[in-house]
Amino acid sequence: AVRQLMTGHDADMTYEYTGTAWLTFMGHKQGIPDKTKQWQAVKDEDAGNGLTWLKPAPMNNTYAFAVRKEAVKDLGGITKLSQIADLPADQRTFCVESEFNSRADGFKPMLAKYGLTLGGSGDGAIPKGNVDILDTGTVYTATDRGTCNFGEVFTTDGRIKSLGLQVLQDDRGFFPAYNVAPVLSSATLEKYPQLEGIYDQISPKLTDAVLQELNRQVDVEGREPADVAFEWMVKEGFITKP
Numbered sequence: 001a002v003r004q005l006m007t008g009h010d011a012d013m014t015y016e017y018t019g020t021a022w023l024t025f026m027g028h029k030q031g032i033p034d035k036t037k038q039w040q041a042v043k044d045e046d047a048g049n050g051l052t053w054l055k056p057a058p059m060n061n062t063y064a065f066a067v068r069k070e071a072v073k074d075l076g077g078i079t080k081l082s083q084i085a086d087l088p089a090d091q092r093t094f095c096v097e098s099e100f101n102s103r104a105d106g107f108k109p110m111l112a113k114y115g116l117t118l119g120g121s122g123d124g125a126i127p128k129g130n131v132d133i134l135d136t137g138t139v140y141t142a143t144d145r146g147t148c149n150f151g152e153v154f155t156t157d158g159r160i161k162s163l164g165l166q167v168l169q170d171d172r173g174f175f176p177a178y179n180v181a182p183v184l185s186s187a188t189l190e191k192y193p194q195l196e197g198i199y200d201q202i203s204p205k206l207t208d209a210v211l212q213e214l215n216r217q218v219d220v221e222g223r224e225p226a227d228v229a230f231e232w233m234v235k236e237g238f239i240t241k242p
Contacts, residue, residue, distance in 0.1 A: 007049050012188040013195070018042050018056060019178035030105065031176020035060060038177040052189050054199050056181035057206035061156040063100065063175045066165040068144050075149060080171040084150065085115050085124055092116070093130045095139045095148040101131075105176070107152075113174045140165070155208050158216030180206065205236055 003025050005011035019031050021042045032038035035056065043053035065081060072078055075087060084092055100106045108118055116124040118131065132148055143151025144163040153160055155167060182199040189195055210232075217228045233239045 006051060006183060006185070009050065009185055009187070011185075013182060013184045015180050016183045017061060017178045017180050018053075019062065019176040021046065021183075023176065033170075033173035033175060033177055035177040035179045039179060039181060046183070047186070050186045052184050052186045054182040054184065054196055055203055056179040057203040058179070059156055059206045059208050059211050060177055060179050061154055061208075061211070062170075062178040064153050064155045064167045064170060065094075065150045066143060066153045066160060066167045067150055068146065069164045069166045071146070071149060072166060078168065079166075080169045081110075081114055081174075082171050083168075089125060089127060089130075091149055092126050093132075093148040093150065094126070095132045095134055095142045095151040097136045097139055097152060098133050100152050101133055107131075110174050113172055156211035156215060158212055158214070158219045161212045162216050162220045202236075202238060 002011070002014055002016075006014060018035070018038045022028050022038060023031055026042070026045055032041060039053065039056045046053060067075065067078060075091060076083065078084070078087075094107075096107050111118060111124075111126060116126055118126050119128050130148075132142065134142055139151045140153065140157070140159040140163055142148060143153075143165060150168070151165070153165065153167065159165070160167060180203075182203065184195060184199075214228050214232060217223045218225050230239075234241055
């Protein structure tokens, strides 16, 4: 609905994910892992729709795999996805949601990128019994409880912080970039060019760590998103309380 409002020029501005625009709205089959190249690609394509993408925020709300911090030492001090292949087969255990498990750009292609295969035998084999298919919300708690060593997460989810999970580095660049960026009607931006300077102050502050904390306040503490956002804007000096 937001996309329709923007392309129909019934709305002037929004924040949007680069990966969502590229894969869902623009219909491309593969994302671009490099965040700058992904942003430039959507910026160039959306210019023809009368929309201007401003500079992206550092936050990248993409897929990732996380491990409970207390298990890192037992897993050889693991910090990268590529190191899973070095573990014994019985330690290569995963919790994933059903959608990610079946996606064409999901679990099996990710394993292949890292020299792993689901089922079969060999050095990179993942026994099918090592994979639990769970609901999205359950993956986080199951990973924290040790049901599996590696749980599928979204990188800005507040439960990563609240449960003490550690995100593994996607060191071979499999997952597409999902950086968020302001998208403005080009006509509106031309009329009010000062808007770019305002957004260029806000976006750099939106990091993965900041979003994890703000999301934690909503998802874990049950606070209203508007209240959390308002407090953050006041704290950063972008607005003042009346």
